[in-house]
Amino acid sequence: MAGKPDTTPPRGMRDLLPAEVELRDAATQQILAVYRSFGFRRIETPALESLRLLVGSEGGENEKLVFKVLKRGEDLEAAQRAGGELAEHGLRFDLTVPLARYYAENHARLPDPLKAIQIGPVWRAERPQKGRYRQFTQCDIDILGVGSAVAEVELLLATGEALTRLGLSDLTVRINDRRLLGAIARHCGFPEEAQGAFFIAFDKLDKVGAEGVLGELREAGHAAAVIERFERLLPTLQKGELSLEALPGLLGQAAGDAAPAFDSLAWIIQTVNREMPAGAQVRFDPTLVRGMGYYTGAIFEAISPAFPSSIAGGGRYDKLIGRMIKRDIPACGFSIGFERLVTILSEGGGSPAAPASAPLPRRVAFLVDATGDLGSALAAARARRAAGDLVSLEVRRKNLGRQLEALAEQGFSAYAVVESGGAASVKPLTARRGHE
Amino acid sequence: MAGKPDTTPPRGMRDLLPAEVELRDAATQQILAVYRSFGFRRIETPALESLRLLVGSEGGENEKLVFKVLKRGEDLEAAQRAGGELAEHGLRFDLTVPLARYYAENHARLPDPLKAIQIGPVWRAERPQKGRYRQFTQCDIDILGVGSAVAEVELLLATGEALTRLGLSDLTVRINDRRLLGAIARHCGFPEEAQGAFFIAFDKLDKVGAEGVLGELREAGHAAAVIERFERLLPTLQKGELSLEALPGLLGQAAGDAAPAFDSLAWIIQTVNREMPAGAQVRFDPTLVRGMGYYTGAIFEAISPAFPSSIAGGGRYDKLIGRMIKRDIPACGFSIGFERLVTILSEGGGSPAAPASAPLPRRVAFLVDATGDLGSALAAARARRAAGDLVSLEVRRKNLGRQLEALAEQGFSAYAVVESGGAASVKPLTARRGHE
Numbered sequence: 001m002a003g004k005p006d007t008t009p010p011r012g013m014r015d016l017l018p019a020e021v022e023l024r025d026a027a028t029q030q031i032l033a034v035y036r037s038f039g040f041r042r043i044e045t046p047a048l049e050s051l052r053l054l055v056g057s058e059g060g061e062n063e064k065l066v067f068k069v070l071k072r073g074e075d076l077e078a079a080q081r082a083g084g085e086l087a088e089h090g091l092r093f094d095l096t097v098p099l100a101r102y103y104a105e106n107h108a109r110l111p112d113p114l115k116a117i118q119i120g121p122v123w124r125a126e127r128p129q130k131g132r133y134r135q136f137t138q139c140d141i142d143i144l145g146v147g148s149a150v151a152e153v154e155l156l157l158a159t160g161e162a163l164t165r166l167g168l169s170d171l172t173v174r175i176n177d178r179r180l181l182g183a184i185a186r187h188c189g190f191p192e193e194a195q196g197a198f199f200i201a202f203d204k205l206d207k208v209g210a211e212g213v214l215g216e217l218r219e220a221g222h223a224a225a226v227i228e229r230f231e232r233l234l235p236t237l238q239k240g241e242l243s244l245e246a247l248p249g250l251l252g253q254a255a256g257d258a259a260p261a262f263d264s265l266a267w268i269i270q271t272v273n274r275e276m277p278a279g280a281q282v283r284f285d286p287t288l289v290r291g292m293g294y295y296t297g298a299i300f301e302a303i304s305p306a307f308p309s310s311i312a313g314g315g316r317y318d319k320l321i322g323r324m325i326k327r328d329i330p331a332c333g334f335s336i337g338f339e340r341l342v343t344i345l346s347e348g349g350g351s352p353a354a355p356a357s358a359p360l361p362r363r364v365a366f367l368v369d370a371t372g373d374l375g376s377a378l379a380a381a382r383a384r385r386a387a388g389d390l391v392s393l394e395v396r397r398k399n400l401g402r403q404l405e406a407l408a409e410q411g412f413s414a415y416a417v418v419e420s421g422g423a424a425s426v427k428p429l430t431a432r433r434g435h436e
Numbered sequence: 437m438a439g440k441p442d443t444t445p446p447r448g449m450r451d452l453l454p455a456e457v458e459l460r461d462a463a464t465q466q467i468l469a470v471y472r473s474f475g476f477r478r479i480e481t482p483a484l485e486s487l488r489l490l491v492g493s494e495g496g497e498n499e500k501l502v503f504k505v506l507k508r509g510e511d512l513e514a515a516q517r518a519g520g521e522l523a524e525h526g527l528r529f530d531l532t533v534p535l536a537r538y539y540a541e542n543h544a545r546l547p548d549p550l551k552a553i554q555i556g557p558v559w560r561a562e563r564p565q566k567g568r569y570r571q572f573t574q575c576d577i578d579i580l581g582v583g584s585a586v587a588e589v590e591l592l593l594a595t596g597e598a599l600t601r602l603g604l605s606d607l608t609v610r611i612n613d614r615r616l617l618g619a620i621a622r623h624c625g626f627p628e629e630a631q632g633a634f635f636i637a638f639d640k641l642d643k644v645g646a647e648g649v650l651g652e653l654r655e656a657g658h659a660a661a662v663i664e665r666f667e668r669l670l671p672t673l674q675k676g677e678l679s680l681e682a683l684p685g686l687l688g689q690a691a692g693d694a695a696p697a698f699d700s701l702a703w704i705i706q707t708v709n710r711e712m713p714a715g716a717q718v719r720f721d722p723t724l725v726r727g728m729g730y731y732t733g734a735i736f737e738a739i740s741p742a743f744p745s746s747i748a749g750g751g752r753y754d755k756l757i758g759r760m761i762k763r764d765i766p767a768c769g770f771s772i773g774f775e776r777l778v779t780i781l782s783e784g785g786g787s788p789a790a791p792a793s794a795p796l797p798r799r800v801a802f803l804v805d806a807t808g809d810l811g812s813a814l815a816a817a818r819a820r821r822a823a824g825d826l827v828s829l830e831v832r833r834k835n836l837g838r839q840l841e842a843l844a845e846q847g848f849s850a851y852a853v854v855e856s857g858g859a860a861s862v863k864p865l866t867a868r869r870g871h872e
Contacts, residue, residue, distance in 0.1 A: 004540075004760070004761070004762055005488070005489070005759075006486070006488075006543060007540040007541040007760050007761075008540070009481065009485075009537075010482060010484045010485065010486065010525050013482035013484060014483055015479075015480070015482070015538050015541060015542055016479060016480040016481075017475035017479065017545060017546065018478065018541065018546075018547070018552075020478055020548075021477070021478040021480055022477065022478070025478065027598075036797075037797075037821040037825075037827065038826075038827065038828065039801075039826055039827060039828020039829070040823075040828075041454035041457070041458070041600040042454065042456055042457040042458070042461065043451075043452060043453065043454055043457055044451070044452040045445065045451055045452075046445050046446060046449035046450065046451070046557075046571050047483065047527075047557065047559075047571060048449060048571070050442070050446065051441075052441070053441070066503050067484075067506075067508075068505070068506040069503050069504070069505055069506065069507050069527075070503075070504040070505065070523050071520055072503075072561055084524060086506055086773055087506050089446050091483075091505075101443045101445075101449050104440075104750050105443040105445070105451060106451055106453065109453060109577055110453065111452075111454070111846040112842070113830070113831075115828060116454075121483065123483070123484075125508055135482050135483060135484070146831060147657065148806035148807070148831050149806075150806055150810065150829055151805060153810060153814075153829075154829055157814070178844055201652065201749055208670070210486050212802075239460050271809075271810050271811070271814070273813060274814075275811075275814045275815070275818065284573045323441075323444075323546065324440070324441055324443050325440070326440055351462060351705055353774050361472075361473075363475070365475075368458065368586060370584035370585075370586055371584070373707075374586065374589060375707070375710060378589075378593070378710075378711045379711070382711065385473040385474070385601045386466070389473075390472050390473050390474075390475055390477020391475060392474065392476075392551060393475070393589075393590055394549070395549075395582060395586055406547075406548070410547040416569075
């Protein structure tokens with residue numbers, strides 16, 4: 001390796017090979033087709049945002065992971081002299097914070113309500129580990145301007161349909177509501193100002209178990225009687241059999257205050273489950289919390305036996321945009337973890353099938369003489385393209401047999417050796433054993 | 437505006453509205469369809485690259501425009517203490533330098549030859565001005581591993597076909613060869629080591645005219661006799677009527693050394709012009725130079741009366757990858773300036789028509805009662821989606837007439853008011869006068 005420059009991509013970032021991009025593109029096109037059929041439309045924001053916006057956005061831990069972009073020229077020199085901030089902008093760490101800014105900036109020119117699709121890369125300076133990258137793709141849909149739960153219904157049905165079409169079977173969307181979690185906190189006796197800390201501890205239930213959550217609450221110094229009340233309630237919440245209808249009975253007065261949330265959640269679950277595609281369902285889960293501080297109502301997370309962690313997550317965030325626009329804009333979103341989805345698909349846990357109306361085109365290699373007259377080869381290639389084939393001109397090598405093997409390994413399914421002025425007789429090409 | 441945070445995107449960067457993204461997506465899909473039909477396959481590299489790679493890549497002026505990413509944590513502190521480099525990575529400024537790194541890193545796992553499509557954002561900290569952005573999209577095809585001019589033929593035909601399909605008429609691809617320019621330089625008497633400076637001055641002909649070019653050469657201190665010889669040749673080169681066949685007669689011995697380049701260029705022009713779609717042609721232009729230092733053979737640039745500057749540019753760069761991989765890899769690419777293309781299309785200078793087989797789907801609004809039973813609306817929406825419509829649920833407002841007008845303005849072409857349990861009778865929706 002001596003003398004050869006380092007050509008690895010930056011740590012935690014990836015080069016994608018043609019077959020990998022093709023799987024991702026097929027999944028993207030399938031998701032976009034479903035989302036568009038539900039009336040969503042794609043928007044785009046720049047990769048960079050101001051640090052003022054990114055930091056202080058209730059993006060939780062993600063704010064600490066921002067890649068910052070160095071100021072330039074005189075600005076940088078001035079900052080270095082004054083010991084000031086070296087950066088003014090950063091790479092976006094999610095698509096929700098930019099969406100809020102986008103809506104505040106452009107709402108007068110946007111449809112009302114806005115049903116937005118965003119698909120694109122985000123960056124987080126996380127410690128690289130298996131399946132976790134520093135640049136990765138998110139795929140979000142959001143409905144801005146709809147306060148009614150019709151928005152939640154559309155998000156859940158559209159994402160359920162998209163994931164099912166990709167071949168994910170046995171899909172469950174866990175659903176809860178932040179206002180119900182508030183009722184649980186009140187019932188236990190957590191004061192209003194301790195609710196955020198309670199949610200953060202409760203959110204770790206999947207990772208650290210009941211004892212871990214209770215331990216964190218004790219360490220944080222909450223009143224023993226309050227924690228005890230939560231400890232008595234927790235086993236029932238965890239059982240996974242608690243119905244939405246049974247919960248108010250456990251919470252008493254605290255539930256009464258959250259009655260609209262109970263009604264709305266019941267309506268969403270009933271409406272969605274009647275329409276979900278086969279193999280997908282919504283299920284009430286009173287232990288679902290989700291990490292972001294900005295959620296205000298329904299929250300949801302899609303899981304599948306094909307993957308250990310959630311595949312998609314979202315919820316209602318009615319107060320986030322208001323901070324930028326000085327009036328509240330009801331908002332609700334669902335985000336597919338695209339990298340997780342691609343992992344499932346590449347391990348055979350689904351099938352991003354092309355729509356039945358568009359069969360996969362055949363890849364054909366036209367082997368030509370590099371120095372000859374290409375006229376007949378080009379004309380024949382043009383005709384095959386018009387018929388739907390993907391035709392690549394390949395310069396004919398000395399060892400034809402070996403070249404054909406290599407082409408078959410690359411996914412070509414047919415070939416023709418085209419002599420100057422000759423006809424192109426297309427023959428099938430089947431992959432044989434490799435020649436390593 | 438008091439108290440409202442600044443929600444504009446970073447300077448020189450843009451938010452894209454749904455209609456803008458849809459135009460871009462239509463153009464992208466059309467280009468991708470053509471490029472795939474020629475056997476090209478999409479690859480992806482990260483947005484960030486090491487500064488070591490970006491700076492010193494013969495990327496010309498672009499190297500100075502790199503957005504650098506601040507080091508983090510301990511690395512940053514150490515750099516600040518030592519007065520060292522604050523950044524290790526930067527945002528890519530084009531797609532060619534990353535492609536060379538990608539090939540050097542991954543060639544053992546890639547098809548040989550590699551016919552790559554890249555489409556994605558690049559970043560340059562240019563002074564923002566009309567039509568020039570700090571984040572913009574490039575769309576490149578490259579063939580790596582083919583030394584024969586079959587590669588140039590495929591690049592020229594594929595890009596000619598893609599731009600023609602997008603409705604660009606009267607497309608001319610100017611073509612030249614760096615080796616011919618070398619012959620011109622030798623004929624005039626520029627020594628080998630002055631060739632680069634001569635090319636840089638000559639490249640400005642379109643902008644500063646003949647006198648400007650000659651003035652720059654004089655200022656640079658080249659020998660008067662050499663400049664005089666070039667001055668005598670220049671009017672003939674500029675006329676636009678000089679044929680490739682006539683040029684050797686003007687250059688004498690210097691042309692003889694470049695005979696293979698003349699033959700290859702003549703073969704490319706003849707082969708491509710026989711196959712180019714109607715309204716597109718390749719034309720020899722001895723004044724075409726192109727800015728990048730890394731070109732070694734044929735160079736080309738697509739122009740159209742619809743736009744003042746070039747729409748696409750490229751050429752052969754047989755030595756660039758070798759610097760990273762320690763053996764030369766013949767390479768050739770053609771890059772569409774996607775933002776320029778979109779400007780032409782949005783001003784009506786083309787038409788990114790959907791293929792005839794896929795008519796544009798109808799956008800239908802289903803107006804529903806926010807609190808009612810959505811069952812029949814959802815079932816009817818599902819049926820219409822299966823029939824190919826894009827169906828959006830919209831919560832019915834008090835002023836139905838006004839809501840329908842707004843929906844028509846947003847591009848909906850049909851609607852249905854769906855009562856609980858009722859049928860969905862879809863009616864056409866035509867845009868009326870706005871209600872400002």
